[in-house]
Amino acid sequence: MLDVTSPQPVWDAALGELQIQVNKANYETWLRKTTAISYEHGEFVVGVPSTFVAEYLDRNQRSLVEKVLTGILHKDVKVRFQVSAQHQGTTVSSTSRGRLSPPAQQASLPLFNPKYTFDSFVTGPCNQLAYAAAVNVAQNPGTSYNPLFLYGGAGLGKTHLLQAIGHAAVANNLKVLCVSAEQYTNDLMSALRERQTHELYQKYRSVDMLLVDDVQFFSGKQKTGENFFHTFDELHNASRQIVITSDRPPKAIPLLPERLCSRFEWGLVTEVQSPDFDTRLAILQDKSQQDGVDLSPDVLEFLARQIRENIRVLEGSLNRVVAYAKLVRAMVTPQLAAQAIKDIAGNQPGAPMITAGTIVEAVARSFQLDPSEIVGRKRDKETTMARRVAMYMMRQHTNFSLNQVGKELGGRDAAAVTNSCKKVASDMESNPYLRRKVIDIRQVLGSG
Secondary structure (H helix, E strand, O other): OOOOOOHHHHHHHHHHHHHHHOOHHHHHHHHOOOEEEEEEOOEEEEEEOOHHHHHHHHHHOHHHHHHHHHHHHOOOOEEEEEEOHHHOOHHHHHHHOOOOOHHHHHOOOOOOOOOOOOOOOOOOOOOHHHHHHHHHHHHOOOOOOOOEEEEOOOOOOHHHHHHHHHHHHHHOOOOEEEEEHHHHHHHHHHHHHHOOHHHHHHHHHOOOEEEEEOHHHHOOOHHHHHHHHHHHHHHHHOOOEEEEEEOOOHHHOOOOOHHHHHHHOOOEEEEOOOOOHHHHHHHHHHHHHHOOOOOOHHHHHHHHHHOOOOHHHHHHHHHHHHHHHHHHOOOOOHHHHHHHOHHHHHOOOOOOOOOHHHHHHHHHHHOOOOHHHHHOOOOOHHHHHHHHHHHHHHHHHOOOOHHHHHHHOOOOOHHHHHHHHHHHHHHOOOOHHHHHHHHHHHHHHOOO
16 A cells, blocks of 8 residues: 655656656656655645646646546645745856846747747647757757757648747747848858848857758758858857758758758757548647637538648638638538639648558568458458558548548458557657558658
8 A cells, every 4th residue: 555644655656657647758757756755635736847848737738647546546636836945046057148038039039929838739649859959959948959950841740840840949038049040141241241240140149049041941051051160169068959940851951051950950850741541630620719700510521631732721621611611601521622722732742542451461461461361351460450551541641531541451440440540650759660561651651
């Protein structure tokens, strides 16, 4: 039996349960460094590393934590998150290094988009690593991934993550500067022309965190690259955090100085990929809730299947459907949605007909199996994994019901299909081999 007079064993038991109930990235980011402070009069106080973590857990995980603790203690528990004693000096020491308080910053720093926060970022297998790294950087600037280099196609959420880091850093009293690579270049050219390089250096090299968007703009700009190299070194040597976004990895940026490319790879380089069906659907659900729009699941699923590559276009398609329905004074149905976005969906790259047969063939080829083995009764580890992947792909890229998927794959029942899809989605986060298989099969199918 747990000793309730000592809260730490109770919290250790709770952490064991929470580790099962939340995904690995969220546990490592938000819960692993927490401790128990006290348990008195039905209130359990949990110690956290920072105010930012306390606010996040209070908003997003408090009900779950209270449920877990109530189950362990067999009595109602209220939870409060509090910065633990060993971390309470952080803000003071940061100020002593010359960091500005939030009011002092606001006059000199650009405002971030209020919608671009960690809370509003929808995660999935396509962006989980990038999200976890961004949160880690926001919590531990200059200590873990420095620089953090996020790359991926347009409209996939890189700028959202960049600004979410900025929001969190400002909340922790850090002096943050967020600029595009084009703005950096323009500032440099203006400073050289007006002989005000000292002011430029003060602006860029005195911050606690520098966020640079679309760094591929430095391509072929030798003078800008040379200047940014020295800015990078000065900030990095002072353990100041640098976060960079690009539409491609460092080595793929043409005419980028080699030593600058090398610097970009010092920390963590991670890709933000095109969202899969489940993530696209979650994004649409989240946006419709934020906008106060009540749409049926079949409409949201239709949009999620039609718009594959770009989150910005995906959200724009939702706006267009709602506006079109108001214009024609009609209820939103999949048919009306199709009419509203026909020019958008028609421009989506690569939309070949995907059938159960093409999925089974693509999966079989990837796993070097015969298609008959995937739909058959063979149960070795590799065949079982391939069969699960086939179920997962059918649910994502066809309109088949669970029963239809099961029928296509040897008469499996709906529960087996559901469990297989959940297992693939979960295992992709921790199994690089499986994740690469799924990505390769998607490319063969020509589907986002």
